[in-house]
Amino acid sequence: MAPITAVALEGIPPISEGDDLAALLAEAMPPGAPAAGDVLVLAHKVVSKSEGRTRRLSSVTPTARARELGARLGKDARHVQVVLDESREVRRAEHGVLIAVTHHGFVCANAGVDSSNAPDDDTVILLPQDPDRSAQELRSRLRDLLDGPAPAVVITDSFGRAWRHGQCDIAIGCAGLLPLDDWRGHHDSRGHRLSATVIAAADELAAAADLARAKDSMQPAVLVSGAGRHVSPDPGPGATALIRSEAQDLFR
Amino acid sequence: MAPITAVALEGIPPISEGDDLAALLAEAMPPGAPAAGDVLVLAHKVVSKSEGRTRRLSSVTPTARARELGARLGKDARHVQVVLDESREVRRAEHGVLIAVTHHGFVCANAGVDSSNAPDDDTVILLPQDPDRSAQELRSRLRDLLDGPAPAVVITDSFGRAWRHGQCDIAIGCAGLLPLDDWRGHHDSRGHRLSATVIAAADELAAAADLARAKDSMQPAVLVSGAGRHVSPDPGPGATALIRSEAQDLFR
Numbered sequence: 001m002a003p004i005t006a007v008a009l010e011g012i013p014p015i016s017e018g019d020d021l022a023a024l025l026a027e028a029m030p031p032g033a034p035a036a037g038d039v040l041v042l043a044h045k046v047v048s049k050s051e052g053r054t055r056r057l058s059s060v061t062p063t064a065r066a067r068e069l070g071a072r073l074g075k076d077a078r079h080v081q082v083v084l085d086e087s088r089e090v091r092r093a094e095h096g097v098l099i100a101v102t103h104h105g106f107v108c109a110n111a112g113v114d115s116s117n118a119p120d121d122d123t124v125i126l127l128p129q130d131p132d133r134s135a136q137e138l139r140s141r142l143r144d145l146l147d148g149p150a151p152a153v154v155i156t157d158s159f160g161r162a163w164r165h166g167q168c169d170i171a172i173g174c175a176g177l178l179p180l181d182d183w184r185g186h187h188d189s190r191g192h193r194l195s196a197t198v199i200a201a202a203d204e205l206a207a208a209a210d211l212a213r214a215k216d217s218m219q220p221a222v223l224v225s226g227a228g229r230h231v232s233p234d235p236g237p238g239a240t241a242l243i244r245s246e247a248q249d250l251f252r
Numbered sequence: 253m254a255p256i257t258a259v260a261l262e263g264i265p266p267i268s269e270g271d272d273l274a275a276l277l278a279e280a281m282p283p284g285a286p287a288a289g290d291v292l293v294l295a296h297k298v299v300s301k302s303e304g305r306t307r308r309l310s311s312v313t314p315t316a317r318a319r320e321l322g323a324r325l326g327k328d329a330r331h332v333q334v335v336l337d338e339s340r341e342v343r344r345a346e347h348g349v350l351i352a353v354t355h356h357g358f359v360c361a362n363a364g365v366d367s368s369n370a371p372d373d374d375t376v377i378l379l380p381q382d383p384d385r386s387a388q389e390l391r392s393r394l395r396d397l398l399d400g401p402a403p404a405v406v407i408t409d410s411f412g413r414a415w416r417h418g419q420c421d422i423a424i425g426c427a428g429l430l431p432l433d434d435w436r437g438h439h440d441s442r443g444h445r446l447s448a449t450v451i452a453a454a455d456e457l458a459a460a461a462d463l464a465r466a467k468d469s470m471q472p473a474v475l476v477s478g479a480g481r482h483v484s485p486d487p488g489p490g491a492t493a494l495i496r497s498e499a500q501d502l503f504r
Contacts, residue, residue, distance in 0.1 A: 001469060003259040004256075004259075004464045005255055107414070161414075163359040164494050165494050168459070180418045181418075197368070208256060210456055227463050242417050
């Protein structure tokens with residue numbers, strides 16, 4: 001197996017709506033990069049900001065439900081309203097935490113609505129409307145802008161987990177990548193048939209990339225090399241393929 | 253930030269009970285490795301095998317409960333018995349899947365009991381009894397055996413996740429590592445106080461390492477460099493610190 005390397009790109013400026021993110025990413029590529037099989041992992045916030053996926057709290061009028069939840073959880077009711085607007089369902093509202101199912105189907109705290117790394121205190125950042133489409137568009141633009149091969153693109157967010165402390169970065173969108181590495185039917189080193197092994201490669205790439213940057217470092221983009229076996233010429237099924245449907249989920 | 257690199261160690265032979273795993277790992281180190289701040293990530297199976305944490309199914313007599321669960325789930329009742337022996341609680345038994353809380357407190361399929369990469373069809377491999385202690389012991393032995401600094405040690409397993417398809421490698425034991433990277437109270441790039449950011453660095457290291465090896469490759473050990481900010485001279489709290497207690501868990 002090839003060694004895996006993850007390197008944060010330097011010099012990406014703060015992003016605002018309408019910025020040409022792909023051009024800024026192409027400019028920030030190290031000399032000679034990307035190589036074939038490379039994966040560009042992006043914190044979703046730069047994607048969301050460039051797409052204008054933000055809300056101004058001062059323009060939000062909370063409903064009675066948002067006010068009630070806000071009071072119960074000690075949260076700004078306007079922020080709660082934005083979370084509700086981004087959710088198809090609230091699964092838990094306890095201990096100051098709002099666990100929502102987003103319109104995409106992601107189960108996460110506050111439907112991914114976040115004020116950290118926002119441009120000012122009145123602005124919250126949403127998840128991209130269609131992160132797989134965002135990844136595809138970025139990959140297409142990068143193909144036009146770069147001399148070499150376009151990298152696969154993974155868009156990430158930090159999600160908490162049931163049963164475990166701490167957050168891990170996971171893939172909310174991807175393009176040019178096989179997000180699941182399916183070993184079912186293959187054999188282990190002893191010839192034993194693997195019956196249940198499907199690796200969430202896109203999520204492992206997101207996690208690996210997160211190690212290469214600090215949360216205060218203005219490094220939203222990380223180039224991962226050595227994972228070419230997960231890269232595909234086609235856009236692939238996207239990170240949507242990682243969402244377990246309600247019927248398949250033992251923990252709803 | 254330093255680039256992250258993850259390289260699988262070559263030439264580790266099949267492991268049996270009583271093998272000196274630390275000596276085999278020390279021998280397999282690439283020239284000049286490990287460097288200060290390196291992390292050695294080990295698939296738990298080699299640790300379990302060296303510790304004799306296996307069971308022979310032919311020696312297991314299933315109880316009535318194991319027989320009933322086995323019939324319901326289409327599983328070997330003796331395998332189910334071993335899962336029950338390794339569990340403090342069964343949380344779900346549906347769709348052919350047994351989700352258990354292990355004696356350690358991990359919530360996972362089959363309490364981590366697995367037949368893949370086992371030496372023969374009669375043997376199942378258990379999780380180490382105390383993976384944090386296993387990691388500490390390996391780290392101490394490596395300190396004695398290696399010329400350079402002892403690496404931090406992470407012991408991993410592949411866990412499924414609620415709500416998401418596919419498995420990610422996570423840390424079930426660690427030593428010489430700060431498993432949680434706590435940014436609460438720090439500030440983001442704009443000076444905004446981060447209120448909820450705690451990164452499960454040990455789990456992200458496990459995921460990154462998994463990308464550097466294939467499931468059929470006999471590469472149970474991966475050396476990760478560049479993550480020195482998570483490494484500590486002390487053993488640290490271990491992966492036990494990653495387990496969310498029942499009282500803190502919204503999804504029990």
